[in-house]
Every structure is written in C-alpha cells, then in structure tokens.
Amino acid sequence: MAGAPLSPAGTPRRREDPRGPAGQASAPRPGPEDGGRGRRPVALVTGASSGIGAAVAERLAAEGGWRLLLNGRDERRLAQVATRTGGVPLAADLSDARARERLAEEALAHSGRVDALVAGAGIGWAGTFAAMPAEDIDDVLAVNLNATLHLVRLLLPGMVDRRCGRVVLIGSMAGSVGVRGEAVYAATKAGLTAFADSLRYELAPSRVRVSMVLPGVVDTPFFQRRGAPYHRDRPRPVPPDDVAEAVFRALRTGRPNAYVPSWMAVPAWLHGAVPGLFRSLAQRFG
Numbered sequence: 001m002a003g004a005p006l007s008p009a010g011t012p013r014r015r016e017d018p019r020g021p022a023g024q025a026s027a028p029r030p031g032p033e034d035g036g037r038g039r040r041p042v043a044l045v046t047g048a049s050s051g052i053g054a055a056v057a058e059r060l061a062a063e064g065g066w067r068l069l070l071n072g073r074d075e076r077r078l079a080q081v082a083t084r085t086g087g088v089p090l091a092a093d094l095s096d097a098r099a100r101e102r103l104a105e106e107a108l109a110h111s112g113r114v115d116a117l118v119a120g121a122g123i124g125w126a127g128t129f130a131a132m133p134a135e136d137i138d139d140v141l142a143v144n145l146n147a148t149l150h151l152v153r154l155l156l157p158g159m160v161d162r163r164c165g166r167v168v169l170i171g172s173m174a175g176s177v178g179v180r181g182e183a184v185y186a187a188t189k190a191g192l193t194a195f196a197d198s199l200r201y202e203l204a205p206s207r208v209r210v211s212m213v214l215p216g217v218v219d220t221p222f223f224q225r226r227g228a229p230y231h232r233d234r235p236r237p238v239p240p241d242d243v244a245e246a247v248f249r250a251l252r253t254g255r256p257n258a259y260v261p262s263w264m265a266v267p268a269w270l271h272g273a274v275p276g277l278f279r280s281l282a283q284r285f286g
C-alpha cells in the first residue's frame with residue numbers, strides 16, 4: 001500500500017489534511033519556505049559518517065527542507081559530513097544499549113521530534129561461518145539487527161502518535177538471496193526485511209511507512225573495513241549516491257522496497273519464485 005505522498009521536503013502535500021486521517025495530530029509541515037526552522041521535518045540518519053549514510057545526508061541537504069541529525073561513531077568524519085550538510089552530529093556507538101537510548105533522547109531533545117529515521121549503520125564480515133569468531137557474530141548481529149530494531153522502538157512512538165512518519169532501513173541483496181561467505185551478515189539483513197514486512201501490517205492504519213532500500217554492491221569503505229575488499233567483476237559496484245537517491249524516493253513515497261540497481265529485483269524474485277533454479281545458477285555463476 002502506498003503511503004501518504006511527501007513533498008520534496010519529506011512532508012505531506014497540501015492537498016492532504018495535515019492533521020492526518022484521524023485529524024488528531026499535526027503532521028510535519030512543508031519546507032523552509034513555509035514556516036521556518038521549527039517546521040522542517042527532522043531526519044535522523046545513522047551511518048552518516050561514511051559511505052551510504054553520508055550520501056543520504058548530502059542528498060537531503062541538497063534537496064533542502066530537512067533538519068538533519070547525523071549519527072556515526074567517528075567524530076571527525078561525522079563532523080565533516082555535518083559541516084557539509086548543515087546537520088547536527090550526534091556521535092554514538094549503536095551497539096551500546098545506553099548510547100542508543102542517549103542518541104534517541106538527544107535527537108528528541110534537540111529537535112522535539114524525529115519524522116524520519118534512515119537506519120544506515122552496518123558492518124560486514126566475510127569468511128566461512130565455521131571460521132567466524134563468536135564475538136564477530138555478536139558484533140554483526142548487534143549493529144545490523146539489534147541496534148536497528150531498538151532505534152526504531154525508541155523513535156517510532158512519536159511517529160505513531162502523530163500518525164505520520166518514515167522509517168527507511170538499509171538492507172541488502174544478501175538478505176534477499178543469501179551470499180556465500182556472508183552467512184551472518186545476510187541473516188541480519190534478511191531479519192531486517194522480515195521486520196519491515198511485519199511492521200507494515202501494524203502501521204497500515206497510520207501514515208507511518210516502513211521502506212527497505214536493498215543495495216547490491218556499493219562503492220564505499222564497507223569492504224575495506226570488513227577486511228575483505230570486493231574484487232569480483234560482477235555485479236559492478238554502484239556509487240553511494242544511487243542508494244541515496246533511492247532512500248530519498250522512499251522518504252517521499254513510502255514505497256516498501258527498492259533494489260539498487262533496480263535490476264537486482266530480478267534475482268530476488270527468482271530466488272523466491274524458483275529457488276531450485278536460483279541455487280543452481282548461483283552455484284554456477286555466483
């Protein structure tokens with residue numbers, strides 16, 4: 001089901017009742033041209049100190065009309081992105097439960113509300129599952145899955161009260177089809193997909209929309225940081241700006257799923273529709 005259309009500033013268009021379908025709570029108003037700083041919708045972007053999250057911050061800054069709250073761990077890189085985008089840096093390690101709670105508190109204290117959460121923080125690990133150290137399993141689960149679910153839990157109530165908001169989760173093609181040597185990473189991303197699918201049922205009566213943006217391979221420091229650079233010929237890495245564009249569209253439209261590049265929807269569909277065929281193709285070409 002499509003969500004309430006959003007203006008370029010990420011807000012409901014004027015033809016809709018800004019108080020929402022039930023007329024109970026005010027929804028975020030259109031952008032700066034319309035009412036000054038206090039009325040711009042607020043987006044919290046995690047993973048904003050690098051790669052996709054930084055590109056999302058820059059895309060939203062270029063569009064204008066958003067108040068940006070930016071999370072990452074590396075304070076220096078986060079500050080640089082904040083300077084470029086006019087965002088507010090809120091550094092925190094999301095794998096720490098107390099730090100996540102503080103982040104949510106600081107975000108709400110600073111802006112009074114969070115209208116959109118873009119959950120981009122994530123880490124990878126490459127190698128056989130049998131060789132994966134227990135603590136690395138815990139780290140990947142903690143950042144990619146646990147922290148994301150808890151951050152949504154902390155920020156969703158305000159959106160539900162206002163009956164309007166956006167949650168955009170950065171999943172992965174790996175979570176849709178599984179990838180050799182990335183079993184735990186793929187499991188976390190599949191978990192996010194199932195979480196988003198389930199949450200949508202609960203939120204259907206409201207105008208809160210949950211979107212998954214599912215990239216294939218993106219040219220970011222992700223691979224370097226996981227200790228295994230990407231060196232396959234295909235699929236070719238796409239620039240993080242392509243993912244940021246998909247996030248931006250998800251914020252506007254509330255559409256449920258967006259693969260980046262879009263042709264990635266084909267193997268994802270094949271995996272679901274004819275899993276046996278998919279597996280034999282993946283064994284041969286994967």
Ligand SMILES: NC(=O)c1ccc[n+]([C@@H]2O[C@H](COP(=O)([O-])OP(=O)(O)OC[C@H]3O[C@@H](n4cnc5c(N)ncnc54)[C@H](OP(=O)(O)O)[C@@H]3O)[C@@H](O)[C@H]2O)c1
Nearest residue numbers: 047049050051052072073074093094121122217218220222
């Ligand atoms: N690159 C790809 O090919 C690809 C493909 C599909 C999906 N994705 C997903 O896209 C998302 C962004 O990845 P990326 O490619 O942009 O990688 P990246 O450049 O390595 O960025 C990862 C971001 O996550 C943040 N982060 C990691 N652990 C954190 C923690 N404990 N607490 C708070 N922040 C933490 C990092 O913050 P610091 O730098 O400050 O530590 C950084 O901002 C991830 O969820 C990833 O799984 C990436």
